[in-house]
Amino acid sequence: MTTTPSYKDIERTKVLYDPQDILNSAVEMLSRVKYRIDTCADYNAPSSHITLKTIWNAYSELKSRGVKVRFITEITKDNMLFSKELMKITELRHLDGIKGNFGIADGIEYRASPTSKEGQAPPEYVISTVKTIVEQQQYFFDMLWMKAVPAKQRIREVEEGLEHQFIETIQDPNQTQKLCFELVKSARHEILVIFSTSNEFHRQERIGMIKLLKDLSAAATGLRIRILTPVDDMIKKR
Numbered sequence: 001m002t003t004t005p006s007y008k009d010i011e012r013t014k015v016l017y018d019p020q021d022i023l024n025s026a027v028e029m030l031s032r033v034k035y036r037i038d039t040c041a042d043y044n045a046p047s048s049h050i051t052l053k054t055i056w057n058a059y060s061e062l063k064s065r066g067v068k069v070r071f072i073t074e075i076t077k078d079n080m081l082f083s084k085e086l087m088k089i090t091e092l093r094h095l096d097g098i099k100g101n102f103g104i105a106d107g108i109e110y111r112a113s114p115t116s117k118e119g120q121a122p123p124e125y126v127i128s129t130v131k132t133i134v135e136q137q138q139y140f141f142d143m144l145w146m147k148a149v150p151a152k153q154r155i156r157e158v159e160e161g162l163e164h165q166f167i168e169t170i171q172d173p174n175q176t177q178k179l180c181f182e183l184v185k186s187a188r189h190e191i192l193v194i195f196s197t198s199n200e201f202h203r204q205e206r207i208g209m210i211k212l213l214k215d216l217s218a219a220a221t222g223l224r225i226r227i228l229t230p231v232d233d234m235i236k237k238r
Contacts, residue, residue: 013128019121023054026111026125030058033105036068038141039090041101042115043074046082052121063089072144074098075154083151093148104141110134177207184212187223191216195229202234 016022030037039045050056062069071090074097075083086092101122102112109129113122128134184191191213195201204210217225229235 011130013126013130013133016125016127017123022113022121022125023052025127026121027054027058029105029109029111030055030062033062033067035106036070037062037103037105038070038138038145039101039103040072040095040098040141040144041103042098043076043079044115044117045071045073045101046075046079046086048117048120050082050085060089070141070145072098072141072148075151075158077158080155080158083155087151092151093145094151094154095144095148102137102141104134104138107138108134110137112137180209181212184209184216187216189222190224191226193225193227193229195227198230198232198235201229 016025041049048055049059059069069090071086071092072095073079073083073086073092075092075094083092100112100114102110104110109127110133111128112126113124115122193213195204201210213225213227216223
């Protein structure tokens with residue numbers, strides 16, 4: 001009587017070092033993806049995926065099979081043409097400063113490697129089907145995907161020389177206050193300030209923000225400063 005192996009029985013992690021073994025393994029994995037593959041890779045990825053023909057052909061076949069392909073990389077002026085090619089077969093997004101490469105196939109298999117050079121396989125290739133590792137890396141990818149911007153937007157920024165637009169949430173109060181001071185000092189034409197409560201006005205006064213605004217206003221540089229705040233008796237007396 002035979003028994004079906006449990007998920008735990010087939011969980012494993014291994015590392016490949018031979019370039020040909022790495023390429024063969026990557027192509028084999030891509031050939032059996034059924035639903036989705038998520039990849040996060042550094043700025044070398046667009047060129048290396050396209051110049052390695054066996055990898056490029058395997059990725060191209062994913063689209064014809066209806067497999068969803070999400071790809072995050074750092075799009076730069078140097079890899080622009082390759083990124084445009086990659087956009088034809090993937091849903092591509094940009095994220096600054098990506099290091100290394102990893103991917104998840106069908107939510108059950110994790111692959112990772114250090115950076116690779118154009119036309120070459122990476123020097124190491126990690127393969128894991130350990131459920132906890134795969135789930136952690138899938139969560140990490142999804143988090144990065146939410147932060148990344150669509151490739152079309154990033155390409156337009158690069159081609160037109162526009163500054164990269166971003167939204168960042170700062171949780172450290174000290175860093176927030178420091179940024180506010182730097183922002184006020186850098187103003188050249190107009191500063192518009194809203195304080196939600198009179199207590200906030202007094203707090204900013206204690207830490208020196210109100211004095212800074214007064215000094216800038218008195219400097220006769222043409223800088224226009226307007227403040228909107230609820231008032232109390234102390235503020236009225238000013």
